[in-house]
Amino acid sequence: MDNQPTTESVLEEISIKSVTEPKAIIKNETFLKEILQLAPEFNSWKHQTFNEPFHLVLDNCPNVQDSYAQTNYSLKGKFYASKYVIRVENPFLLAQYYLKKIQVQERNGMVEEKEYFHGTPGYNLVPICTNNFNWRKVTHGKFGKGVSFSPRSDYAKHSTQETLLEDMPVLQDFFEEYSIDCSMYLNSMFYAKVLQGKCQTADKYTINPVKSFDTTTNGKDTVFVKYEDFEFFPEYIVLMEEAKRYNIIDYDKKMGGWKLEIAKMAMYVTFPVCLFHYFNQPEYFEEWVVKTKREIYPPESLNKKTEYEQAVRKLREKQDRESVELMEKS
Numbered sequence: 001m002d003n004q005p006t007t008e009s010v011l012e013e014i015s016i017k018s019v020t021e022p023k024a025i026i027k028n029e030t031f032l033k034e035i036l037q038l039a040p041e042f043n044s045w046k047h048q049t050f051n052e053p054f055h056l057v058l059d060n061c062p063n064v065q066d067s068y069a070q071t072n073y074s075l076k077g078k079f080y081a082s083k084y085v086i087r088v089e090n091p092f093l094l095a096q097y098y099l100k101k102i103q104v105q106e107r108n109g110m111v112e113e114k115e116y117f118h119g120t121p122g123y124n125l126v127p128i129c130t131n132n133f134n135w136r137k138v139t140h141g142k143f144g145k146g147v148s149f150s151p152r153s154d155y156a157k158h159s160t161q162e163t164l165l166e167d168m169p170v171l172q173d174f175f176e177e178y179s180i181d182c183s184m185y186l187n188s189m190f191y192a193k194v195l196q197g198k199c200q201t202a203d204k205y206t207i208n209p210v211k212s213f214d215t216t217t218n219g220k221d222t223v224f225v226k227y228e229d230f231e232f233f234p235e236y237i238v239l240m241e242e243a244k245r246y247n248i249i250d251y252d253k254k255m256g257g258w259k260l261e262i263a264k265m266a267m268y269v270t271f272p273v274c275l276f277h278y279f280n281q282p283e284y285f286e287e288w289v290v291k292t293k294r295e296i297y298p299p300e301s302l303n304k305k306t307e308y309e310q311a312v313r314k315l316r317e318k319q320d321r322e323s324v325e326l327m328e329k330s
Contacts (some may be wrong), residue, residue: 031153035095045089054090054129056174061085064191064236071152080157080187084180088234093132097193097233112196116224119189122163126170128190128234135227138321143208144216149194155222160187160240163166164205184241189203191236194226240327276313
């Protein structure tokens with residue numbers, strides 16, 4: 001114990017006379033305001049101050065709602081309907097995003113600004129709202145070790161996790177301000193601005209895109225992966241609740257009001273016919289249901305061997321077997 005070196009002896013040995021006291025980081029609000037003049041969305045924010053890391057404002061933006069509903073018809077997994085859309089007002093992240101946009105434009109000559117979804121568990125909401133998405137925390141990724149985004153809400157939902165709102169104490173002030181029931185279990189995803197240049201197809205072994213590329217994809221344009229800081233901005237939070245797959249509100253947004261009314265009338269007319277076929281010709285009814293489901297859900301959401309084709313093939317095989325059995329009995 002007596003032979004252990006003291007702090008003074010160590011500093012003397014490495015020729016350090018003294019240790020400088022850490023300096024406090026001072027916010028340059030003038031510079032921030034100059035940068036945010038490039039951001040038109042900042043002018044519409046409720047909080048245009050720099051005294052808090054971020055503010056949350058209940059927005060229910062129609063553009064976000066429509067984008068969510070229009071890409072939320074996948075048959076895979078649970079169905080989630082959007083319940084709340086919350087605007088993230090973080091001037092520091094927004095300024096960094098626009099600085100990055102200028103840098104990328106000067107480097108590449110052009111850059112596209114996209115709006116994508118990013119699913120995440122509820123405990124990540126505050127860290128992302130404060131410090132942005134962090135590609136360093138990605139330990140694995142199917143299409144590159146970066147931050148993954150998707151233009152489809154029904155793809156991003158697979159990365160979400162049901163969370164009790166009471167378990168997010170940092171957001172309790174926000175929930176109280178807008179009288180949101182904290183006893184609910186909701187899933188969450190971000191609707192983010194993303195800078196996108198040239199894309200290349202990647203796999204799980206990709207660490208960085210090759211030179212002159214800044215984004216990797218899965219080759220189907222349903223996943224986009226980013227690898228640099230501040231190439232994205234978490235603009236909105238979408239809180240979702242599990243619902244029945246045939247959600248009438250989302251369906252109305254997809255079809256349009258007048259089309260929905262026509263569909264309702266058609267249902268009233270065809271319902272007795274459906275009952276008749278259900279009890280008298282179950283095979284016909286099965287084929288009709290599968291065909292109707294195919295019309296509601298676009299073909300691109302199904303596999304190459306669609307459910308409709310598989311159901312029709314099974315139905316025909318069943319009819320053939322029954323015909324053979326009748327012939328053998330006769």
